[in-house]
Amino acid sequence: MEKRRNLWRYACLSIVGGSLALGLSSCGQGKPERVFEPSYFDLEEREYFPTRTNIPDNNRLSTQGVALGRYLFYDIRLTGRYQADSMLSCASCHVQEHSFESGLDNPLLVDGKMQGIRGMTTAHAMLPLINLAYNTRYFGWNGSREYPSANLEDLVKATLLDSTEFAGHADSIVKRIAAIPMYPPLFEDAFGSETVTFDRIASAIAQFIRTLVSGDSKFDRYLRGEAQLTAEELRGYVLFTTEEGADCFHCHGGSGNVLFTTYDILINGLDPETAFNDPYDRFSVTGATSDRGAYRVPSLRNIEYTAPYMHDGRFSTLDEVIDQYSENVYYSPYISPLMHHVNDGGVQLTPDEKACLKAFLLTLSDEEFIRNPNFSNPFVQDTIPASGTAVPEQE
Ligand code: HEC
Ligand code: HEC
Structure with a gap:
């Protein structure tokens, strides 16, 4: 709010200073003149992060756009106005302290998947909302949306309309948001006029989620020469990045690929009996037999x-994941050729090696990110909770 007031003041000053011909009457009397001057900014450059982003020219990041997007991301009134139907915001499922995934204690978590507004569950477990601005390949577990034909703006719209998530209607969402007094001025600051449109809602939310950059883990500090890894963590790092070790790096990156994913879509050797019967796998997108049971490599x-972990949330702990890769890898005809140890049933780690690998994976935790106040709920807690019961608005 303080920022907005300052912007108004700035608008008046620039009229006084810049163009006396406009007259001074607009300042000090009646509704102050507002100028559309979004403060554009670029993502902070990180030396070892990719330079390519999916930020479109017509939706550059601006302080005002991101601020609006953050309110919308946390606003349960996106789904409804009154108590009975006002239960979800993006943040009900995408929780900051869980790197914008659900967390195991989330009341909406049902058998590894999430329960949307109509009580239906989502097709898959969750994906975190981190470093999305750098994803120039596939979105979603099955990659059904591919950059550049689809971008985050499209994904936000799809989420708002998806029957398993918000099950919303574009027109009613627009009407609801436009009727909330705080929003039209925020749209004016971000887009130049008070008009609320579905496109603008999606653009603002996309701006906010593009600012969710996570790059301050202990491993990042190690890469920057600011921290040392312990002997155990270092050994885990070596295991992670060697073929004769745990052999994770071909798909999940490492020092040369700091997003910790290639975004390839493939089969990593889960039990086909249980992993190949999902109607929304990669096969559902391409129709190619070799894509049955294939998913995008997560960061x-x-x-x-x-x-929980994997597309169906089958594992609750990293120990289970490590055991899976160590001794429970299943052969299937189209398993990724990068699963080099499939004939041995996995990479066969000793208990000691498993502990080191886990210690390394834990160096990828970015505590600054999950506590960053710029990403938290901007509403005063007792006005609009991120989920739960909405306060009916007055009109
Ligand atoms: C009911 C829970 C739920 C809600 C509410 C929800 N999401 Fe999601 N979100 C998911 C799930 C589950 C996935 C994984 C979808 C898949 O690929 O099958 C996902 C995936 C995504 C992705 C793709 C990430 C990637 O790496 O490809 C984006 C972006 C996203 N959500 C943004 C949002 C935004 C923005 C909102 C609010 C408008 C929102 N979500 C609300 C459950 C939810
Ligand atoms: C051949 C490529 C490949 C290799 C090698 C590989 N992974 Fe994966 N990983 C994947 C794919 C694909 C998924 C998603 C599979 C699914 O959900 O069905 C995945 C999922 C995961 C997940 C779950 C992530 C989440 O958000 O749910 C973790 C953790 C993981 N891998 C860790 C590792 C570790 C540790 C290694 C080395 C021991 C490794 N992976 C080796 C491809 C690979």
Whole structure:
């Protein structure tokens, strides 16, 4: 609010200073003149992060756009106005302290998946909302949306309309948001006029989620020469990045690929009996037999915070995941050729090696990120909770 008032003051000053011909009457009397001057900014450059982003020219990041997007991200009134139907915001499922995944204690978590507004469950377990601005390949577990034909703006709209998530209608969402007094001025600051549209809602939310950059883990500090890894963590790092070790790096990156995913879509050797019967796998997108049971490789950043794991949320702990890769890898005809140890049933780690690998994975936790106040709920807690019961608005 303080910022907005300052912006108004600035608008008046610039009219006084810049163009006396406009007259001074607009300042000090009646409704102050507002100028559309979004403060554009670029994502902070990180030396070892990719330079390519999916930020479109027509939706550059601005302080005002991000601020609006943050309110919308946390606003349960996106789903409804009154108590009975006002239960969900993006943040009900995407929780900051879980790297914008659900967390195991989330009341909406049902058998590894999430329960949307109509009580239906989502097709898959959750994905975290981190470093999305750098994803220039596939979105979603099955990659059904592919950059650049689809971008985050499209994904936000799809989420708002999806029957298993918000099950919303574009027109009613727009009407609801436009009727909340705080919003039209925020749209004016972000987009130049008070008009609320579905496109603008999606653009603002996309701006906010593009600012969710996670790159301050202990491993990042190690890469920057600011921290040392312990002997155990270092040994885990070596295991992670060697073929004769745990052999994770081909798919999940490492020092040369700091997003900790290649975004490839493939089969990593889960039990086909249970992993190949999902109607929304990669096969549902391409129709190719070789894609049955294939999923996008998830990032391992903040993996400590994002249980449950895998597309169906089958594992609750990293120990279970490590055991899976160590001794429970299943052969299937189209398993990724990068699963080099499939004939041995996995990479066969000793208990000691498992502990080191886990210690390394824990160095990917970014505590600064999950506590960053810029990403938290901007509403005063007792006005609009991020989930739960909404306060009916007055009109
Ligand atoms: C009911 C829980 C739920 C709600 C509410 C929800 N999401 Fe999601 N979100 C998910 C699930 C589950 C996935 C994984 C979908 C998949 O690929 O099958 C996901 C995936 C995503 C992705 C893709 C991430 C990637 O790496 O490809 C984005 C972006 C996203 N959500 C943004 C949002 C936004 C923005 C909102 C609010 C408008 C929102 N979500 C609300 C459950 C939810
Ligand atoms: C051949 C490529 C490949 C290799 C090698 C590989 N993974 Fe994966 N990983 C994947 C894919 C694909 C998924 C998603 C599979 C699914 O959900 O069905 C995945 C999922 C995961 C997940 C769950 C992430 C989440 O958010 O749910 C973790 C943790 C993980 N891998 C860790 C590792 C570790 C540790 C290693 C080395 C021991 C490794 N992976 C080796 C491809 C690979």
